[in-house]
Structure formats: structure tokens, C-alpha cells
Amino acid sequence: MDFHSPATRIDSLEDAFYISDFISEDEETRLIQKVQSAPLPRWTHLSHRRLQTWPSALTKSDTLLLSPLPPWLIDPIIHRFDDLSIFADAPHGAPNHILVNEYRPGQGIMPHEDGSAYYPLVATVSLGAPIVLDLYEKNGHCSGEEYHHFSDMPCHGKPQFRILQERRSLLVMRKRIYTDFLHGIAETDTDEDLGPHSICNWDLLREKDLYDAGWYRRETRTSLTYRDVFKVAKIGDTLKFLGIPS
Numbered sequence: 001m002d003f004h005s006p007a008t009r010i011d012s013l014e015d016a017f018y019i020s021d022f023i024s025e026d027e028e029t030r031l032i033q034k035v036q037s038a039p040l041p042r043w044t045h046l047s048h049r050r051l052q053t054w055p056s057a058l059t060k061s062d063t064l065l066l067s068p069l070p071p072w073l074i075d076p077i078i079h080r081f082d083d084l085s086i087f088a089d090a091p092h093g094a095p096n097h098i099l100v101n102e103y104r105p106g107q108g109i110m111p112h113e114d115g116s117a118y119y120p121l122v123a124t125v126s127l128g129a130p131i132v133l134d135l136y137e138k139n140g141h142c143s144g145e146e147y148h149h150f151s152d153m154p155c156h157g158k159p160q161f162r163i164l165q166e167r168r169s170l171l172v173m174r175k176r177i178y179t180d181f182l183h184g185i186a187e188t189d190t191d192e193d194l195g196p197h198s199i200c201n202w203d204l205l206r207e208k209d210l211y212d213a214g215w216y217r218r219e220t221r222t223s224l225t226y227r228d229v230f231k232v233a234k235i236g237d238t239l240k241f242l243g244i245p246s
């Protein structure tokens with residue numbers, strides 16, 4: 001089976017796909033335990049969330065120094081990506097880099113793009129609690145009083161699209177959605193105005209009744225974002241380059 005079937009496609013977005021029950025509850029529990037039990041220095045503390053980078057951060061020239069990913073980030077997730085051919089067209093045919101982001105209630109991530117270091121496809125597995133991801137078209141411009149100082153800036157006021165990511169779900173964004181949109185998560189402790197009119201993957205949700213009131217309170221949500229870095233270097237080659245015998 002391919003991941004880009006009509007059963008998983010988010011209708012209003014040509015190149016985004018959503019699978020609500022990508023991992024089981026037991027798999028989710030185990031993954032959360034693994035994230036939580038990583039040694040403390042693994043975490044980078046940012047002002048609005050904390051982050052782990054696997055296998056390591058990219059160099060200044062956006063190169064990944066190749067080293068194996070830990071087994072818990074491969075099995076079952078990357079095996080399932082293989083079954084669905086998610087990274088089949090990527091240069092290395094599989095993800096080689098994973099960011100783990102943890103958001104407590106009130107935390108988020110500013111609208112941004114992931115950039116050209118990566119093949120334009122990101123596959124995100126959500127753990128622990130739902131969260132809304134906002135998409136902003138890059139060349140959308142601001143209008144309205146509060147933005148008049150920044151009229152040439154992309155508009156971060158109102159997202160064009162909102163994707164509700166349930167716990168245990170997979171979201172794949174690629175091509176134009178990757179290159180032409182910014183994505184972000186609001187710093188709020190309540191996601192509001194939820195319904196078929198505002199959430200573009202509403203039809204694909206597993207547990208719509210949780211949002212009957214039109215809002216929910218955030219709880220700690222962790223994401224695993226899988227990508228393929230274009231430029232890779234073997235550690236041995238790097239040591240040779242530095243004149244160090246390996």
C-alpha cells in the first residue's frame with residue numbers, strides 16, 4: 001500500500017496525508033518512556049519547548065555526520081514507513097534524522113520552514129495528546145491594523161489551514177506544502193474553534209467526539225519528526241578530512 005491514497009489525503013491540501021492510528025497505545029507508551037528516559041544532556045532546552053536531535057545536530061554546512069539511529073526510533077516506525085513507501089523517492093530512501101519536540105501546555109513553535117537541508121518531506125508521529133498545527137502560505141501578506149508595521153512580512157496573523165494531530169497519528173507533508181508554507185504551533189493552553197469548518201483533516205480524525213465542545217485543554221504532547229538530510233558524511237571520511245586516522 002502507498003501512503004498517498006485517497007483514504008489518507010487531506011482533501012484541501014494536495015500534499016499532506018494523515019493516518020489517525022499509525023501506532024498502537026502500547027507502542028505509544030513505550031516511545032514516551034524512551035523519550036523520557038534519554039540521558040538529560042540529550043535535551044536542548046529552548047525557551048518554549050525542549051528538543052532531542054537524533055543521531056546528532058547538523059554541521060554548519062547542513063551536513064549530517066552519519067551514525068546509526070537508536071533501535072527504538074526505527075522499530076516500528078521506520079519499518080512502517082517502508083511498508084507504505086513514504087520515503088521511497090527520497091535520496092536515501094529512508095529518514096536519517098529525527099527531531100523529538102516536547103510541548104507542555106502553553107508551549108509552541110513559531111511559524112517557520114524546515115528549509116533546504118532536507119528532502120522536502122516530513123513525517124510526524126504525535127504522542128501523548130492532541131495539538132493543532134497551523135499552516136501559513138509564505139507569500140501571504142498581512143492586512144489589518146495590528147500588522148501595519150510589517151506589511152511586507154509574511155502574515156502570521158491567521159493560518160490558512162489548521163491540522164489537528166491526534167495522539168498516535170502520522171502526518172506527512174511534502175512538496176508544495178513543505179516548500180511554500182510555514183508551519184507553527186500556537187503558544188496556548190487551549191486549542192479553540194475546532195470543527196469541520198476550521199480543521200482541514202476533520203474527516204480523517206479518529207476521535208471527533210473529544211472536540212464536541214469546540215475546544216480542548218492542551219496536555220504534554222511529544223512529536224517525532226522524521227526527515228532525510230541531503231548531505232551526509234561518514235565519520236571516517238570526516239576524520240580523514242581533519243587528518244585524524246580512524
Ligand SMILES: O=C(O)CCC(=O)C(=O)O
Binds near residue numbers: 223
Ligand atoms: O512538533 C511538531 O509537530 C512540529 C515540529 C517542527 O516543526 C520542527 O521540529 O521543525
Ligand SMILES: [Fe+2]
Binds near residue numbers: 112113114183
Ligand atoms: Fe518544523
